[in-house]
Amino acid sequence: MMDSVPRIEDPALLRGQGRFLDDIQLPDMLHVAFVRSPHAHAVIRGIDKQAALEVPGVHTVLTLADLSEVLTGERLPLGFGKAAGLPADITPFVLCKDEVCFVGEAVAAVLADDRYIAEDGAGLVVVDYDPLPAAVDCRDAMADDAPVARQANTTNLLATFDVGYGDCSDAFHRADHVIAVALKHHRGGAHPIEGRGAVAQPSPIEDRLTLWTSTQMAHEVRALVVKMLGCDEAQLRVVAPDVGGGFGAKFLTYPEEIVVAAAARMLARPVKWVEDRREHFLSAIQNRDQYWNLEIAVDHRARILGVRGEMIHDQGAYTPQGLNLPQNSALSVTGPYVVPSYQLNVSVVETNKVYTIPVRGAGYPEAAFAMERLLDKVARELGLDRAEVRRRNLITADQMPYELHLKARSGSPMLYDSGDFLECQAQALAAADYDSFPTRQDAARADGRYIGIGIANGVKGTGRGPFESAIVRIGRSGQVFVHTAAMPMGQGIATALAQICGESLGIDAAAVRVIAGDTDAISMGLGGFASRQTVTAGSAVHLAAEAVRDQAIDIAAMLLKTTPDTIVLKDGRAWDRDRPEQTLTLGELAEAVAGVPGYSLISHTTTSDAKPGLEATRIFMPESLAYCNGCHVAEVAVDIDTGAVTLLRYVVVNDSGRLINPMIANGQLQGGVVHGIGNALFEKMAFDKNGQPVTTTFAEYLLPTATEVIDCEIINMQSPSTLNPLGVKGIGEAGCVPAAAAIASAVEDALTPFAVRIDEIPITPERLVEHIHTQSSTSR
Amino acid sequence: MTDKKQIKLTVNGVAYQREVETRWTLADFLRIDLGLTGTHLGCEHGVCGACTILLNGHTARSCLLLAVQADGQSVATVEGLADDDADLHPLQQAFIDHHGLQCGFCTPGILMTLVEYMADTPEPDEAAIRDVLSGHLCRCTGYQGIVAAAMAAATELKRIAAHDG
Numbered sequence: 039m040m041d042s043v044p045r046i047e048d049p050a051l052l053r054g055q056g057r058f059l060d061d062i063q064l065p066d067m068l069h070v071a072f073v074r075s076p077h078a079h080a081v082i083r084g085i086d087k088q089a090a091l092e093v094p095g096v097h098t099v100l101t102l103a104d105l106s107e108v109l110t111g112e113r114l115p116l117g118f119g120k121a122a123g124l125p126a127d128i129t130p131f132v133l134c135k136d137e138v139c140f141v142g143e144a145v146a147a148v149l150a151d152d153r154y155i156a157e158d159g160a161g162l163v164v165v166d167y168d169p170l171p172a173a174v175d176c177r178d179a180m181a182d183d184a185p186v187a188r189q190a191n192t193t194n195l196l197a198t199f200d201v202g203y204g205d206c207s208d209a210f211h212r213a214d215h216v217i218a219v220a221l222k223h224h225r226g227g228a229h230p231i232e233g234r235g236a237v238a239q240p241s242p243i244e245d246r247l248t249l250w251t252s253t254q255m256a257h258e259v260r261a262l263v264v265k266m267l268g269c270d271e272a273q274l275r276v277v278a279p280d281v282g283g284g285f286g287a288k289f290l291t292y293p294e295e296i297v298v299a300a301a302a303r304m305l306a307r308p309v310k311w312v313e314d315r316r317e318h319f320l321s322a323i324q325n326r327d328q329y330w331n332l333e334i335a336v337d338h339r340a341r342i343l344g345v346r347g348e349m350i351h352d353q354g355a356y357t358p359q360g361l362n363l364p365q366n367s368a369l370s371v372t373g374p375y376v377v378p379s380y381q382l383n384v385s386v387v388e389t390n391k392v393y394t395i396p397v398r399g400a401g402y403p404e405a406a407f408a409m410e411r412l413l414d415k416v417a418r419e420l421g422l423d424r425a426e427v428r429r430r431n432l433i434t435a436d437q438m439p440y441e442l443h444l445k446a447r448s449g450s451p452m453l454y455d456s457g458d459f460l461e462c463q464a465q466a467l468a469a470a471d472y473d474s475f476p477t478r479q480d481a482a483r484a485d486g487r488y489i490g491i492g493i494a495n496g497v498k499g500t501g502r503g504p505f506e507s508a509i510v511r512i513g514r515s516g517q518v519f520v521h522t523a524a525m526p527m528g529q530g531i532a533t534a535l536a537q538i539c540g541e542s543l544g545i546d547a548a549a550v551r552v553i554a555g556d557t558d559a560i561s562m563g564l565g566g567f568a569s570r571q572t573v574t575a576g577s578a579v580h581l582a583a584e585a586v587r588d589q590a591i592d593i594a595a596m597l598l599k600t601t602p603d604t605i606v607l608k609d610g611r612a613w614d615r616d617r618p619e620q621t622l623t624l625g626e627l628a629e630a631v632a633g634v635p636g637y638s639l640i641s642h643t644t645t646s647d648a649k650p651g652l653e654a655t656r657i658f659m660p661e662s663l664a665y666c667n668g669c670h671v672a673e674v675a676v677d678i679d680t681g682a683v684t685l686l687r688y689v690v691v692n693d694s695g696r697l698i699n700p701m702i703a704n705g706q707l708q709g710g711v712v713h714g715i716g717n718a719l720f721e722k723m724a725f726d727k728n729g730q731p732v733t734t735t736f737a738e739y740l741l742p743t744a745t746e747v748i749d750c751e752i753i754n755m756q757s758p759s760t761l762n763p764l765g766v767k768g769i770g771e772a773g774c775v776p777a778a779a780a781i782a783s784a785v786e787d788a789l790t791p792f793a794v795r796i797d798e799i800p801i802t803p804e805r806l807v808e809h810i811h812t813q814s815s816t817s818r
Numbered sequence: 819m820t821d822k823k824q825i826k827l828t829v830n831g832v833a834y835q836r837e838v839e840t841r842w843t844l845a846d847f848l849r850i851d852l853g854l855t856g857t858h859l860g861c862e863h864g865v866c867g868a869c870t871i872l873l874n875g876h877t878a879r880s881c882l883l884l885a886v887q888a889d890g891q892s893v894a895t896v897e898g899l900a901d902d903d904a905d906l907h908p909l910q911q912a913f914i915d916h917h918g919l920q921c922g923f924c925t926p927g928i929l930m931t932l933v934e935y936m937a938d939t940p941e942p943d944e945a946a947i948r949d950v951l952s953g954h955l956c957r958c959t960g961y962q963g964i965v966a967a968a969m970a971a972a973t974e975l976k977r978i979a980a981h982d983g
Contacts (some may be wrong), residue, residue, distance in 0.1 A: 529920065709957070711960060713926035
């Protein structure tokens with residue numbers, strides 16, 4: 039049965055025997071260091087390689103022109119190519135051509151005997167830049183006279199779109215109260231502790247290239263590199279070794295990966311690039327800024343009539359994927375609440391900063407923050423309790439399944455299939471002793487301490503399609519294999535898939551070998567994003583394992599000369615229930631249908647309809663997203679002299695449907711919550727007025743450490759999803775969706791005497807002290 | 819421009835003599851020259867702690883040390899923690915039992931820090947564990963499983979010490 043079994047990933051990782059990208063060492067390998075732009079925006083007048091080429095050990099210096107002989111194009115094709123209505127020339131170049139558009143954009147690649155020498159060379163490549171004015175703040179960049187982020191642009195406004203339904207003007211006309219907020223939501227980078235990297239090795243024997251890359255999407259990388267190199271799928275194998283975290287940063291094929299593959303092909307030698315942290319700060323995707331102006335219409339009982347407003351999204355200099363990040367934000371504002379009418383106008387604006395795609399949470403935390411800030415303000419202005427305002431507006435259990443009046447970007451309807459949001463909030467409030475908090479708060483204030491409690495609800499669309507695939511196979515050795523295009527990157531998905539397979543076949547998870555992240559192992563699949571893999575790959579593995587179980591039982595019945603209904607699979611064997619001494623191992627069953635040249639498949643049965651092999655391939659296609667939901671309650675103390683925020687308690691009630699491995703599931707929640715805490719209080723990717731990044735080390739850009747966070751108290755509700763055979767919903771991003779909103783609510787509550795309003799994250803100590811002083815001096 | 823120097827050192831009890839480039843970090847020497855890739859590089863500027871090793875029994879950032887600085891010294895890395903292929907160190911076992919790792923990239927450095935700390939502090943409390951962990955960045959776990967694993971390991975190590983004593 040499903041349980042918190044130990045992870046099959048752990049022993050090797052704990053012994054230092056993991057195999058991460060940078061652990062791959064090949065003979066004759068060249069190492070890449072990139073020459074990166076020091077300017078946010080400039081024209082390239084020339085590139086002088088000479089001094090670099092004179093460094094002993096530097097093999098070559100490659101520019102876009104040099105690579106053109108092995109590339110089919112100069113810039114990357116648009117990922118998510120179905121994204122409608124976008125112009126063609128918005129994607130990143132493989133290497134800059136004649137213009138740099140953000141600090142850190144790769145201009146040339148130096149290949150040398152080791153990384154030290156490559157960096158020596160990179161420092162000696164002379165690029166003649168002619169700096170141009172930069173578009174930095176996305177609101178300023180919308181002005182008519184703003185500098186353009188790219189010279190090909192006439193405007194920085196990449197796209198505008200509207201999302202909504204219902205009659206907002208009528209709702210706002212009828213409203214008893216209209217309440218507005220203006221918010222800035224900032225999320226920085228993804229920052230897996232392992233950065234990006236790639237190694238390409240041309241085969242000396244076959245016309246074939248192997249590309250190892252630290253990615254969340256091996257099959258998508260293969261498709262894109264095949265396109266860029268003009269080869270076919272048999273000529274390129276993509277493998278993700280152990281991946282040291284992704285969080286969105288590795289859900290993209292980067293220009294650097296193309297350069298590594300192209301250079302290896304051109305030079306017929308292995309080529310390796312592993313980024314350092316500064317490169318991650320400069321050139322890995324970020325999530326960054328959204329500005330929200332929202333208003334809410336409510337009746338006299340604080341029941342929502344409508345929400346409307348506008349959002350401006352900082353896209354950065356290029357659009358590698360499409361508009362999925364601002365689209366997700368726009369589609370998820372209403373969250374777990376009944377909102378009869380909704381209108382949002384979104385502007386997506388190009389700036390001279392590295393491009394954005396979703397980081398863990400993928401637009402949902404921003405939307406949750408906006409909605410929850412609105413509801414807190416409704417409570418304050420109507421003199422109601424914050425939990426009560428939410429209680430009056432949450433979708434009720436008897437409204438499930440609840441269809442929103444919106445469509446996901448796939449075109450499928452947005453539907454909450456199950457869950458009890460009111461119960462979820464009730465359990466969270468009870469666990470956090472919410473009702474007694476005012477007493478505690480009064481006591482603390484009498485003691486000169488400012489404590490506050492915050493609540494936030496959130497939903498997250500998980501299990502995104504269109505499909506995921508799996509092969510379950512029993513080898514003649516008796517080994518059970520799961521092959522999948524799902525991508526492990528720390529979530530424990532290999533263990534979860536092994537458990538799902540093991541449950542069908544009557545074996546322990548530890549006895550299943552999961553082969554993932556290798557395009558040779560399975561022909562197609564989409565990889566790791568949107569908290570999707572237990573839902574999609576898990577269901578595919580389940581279906582395949584059930585099919586193999588049926589095959590194994592049929593064969594066992596034939597061999598043991600009985601009927602299938604008496605066969606059980608347990609402990610790696612098929613047993614005849616009526617004759618327990620009659621057993622066959624899974625290996626013996628596989629051997630029996632492996633075939634002997636010239637003989638019938640199962641030679642001693644004449645009526646056999648057995649088919650060769652113990653193997654099944656299944657694809658699971660979810661009809662729509664499986665939404666998980668959660669309620670977070672945070673309790674904080676604020677030091678009014680220093681602005682420091684200390685977490686006192688953090689309660690999570692989460693409903694991700696049936697849990698395959700509760701230990702792993704809770705680990706995902708804890709990590710997600712702390713990511714949200716980082717966004718709420720610490721992480722700020724800062725740029726100066728020229729677009730120069732000023733936080734490019736972990737000393738300047740703060741990730742939460744063990745002393746800033748506390749244990750989450752977690753309660754799991756398990757409302758089974760009706761959308762997949764396992765009843766599961768995703769969980770990887772669930773923790774970070776409401777976290778920042780809950781903390782903002784708590785900080786604001788703590789500072790009620792100072793009437794401080796939290797309208798921006800991260801909530802930095804400087805800003806809090808400034809707010810407290812401003813309010814103190816006005817009130818005096 | 820290369821400048822090389824002979825160094826002698828022991829790593830996990832094994833003696834090595836190697837010629838190294840003077841500008842190479844200890845981390846690169848361990849990983850590339852000795853093939854001990856369990857020590858990881860997460861930031862290369864001394865903050866994330868993934869590269870933490872023991873130098874003469876004390877934690878050090880191997881990304882901030884040069885290999886030549888380890889000349890004549892004794893180095894311990896994650897590969898040396900378990901006595902043999904069958905058994906894990908109690909700290910490693912506790913990380914399995916309490917879900918102290920997810921992607922596992924930051925884990926080797928954390929293990930080395932905790933090994934040193936627990937040798938010095940047999941009865942740590944949670945605040946002290948969090949304090950000592952604050953020199954490490956983990957993006958996956960939120961530290962909750964790491965703290966739980968460390969507390970459990972401390973108890974187990976104390977039990978073993980009492981038993982052996």
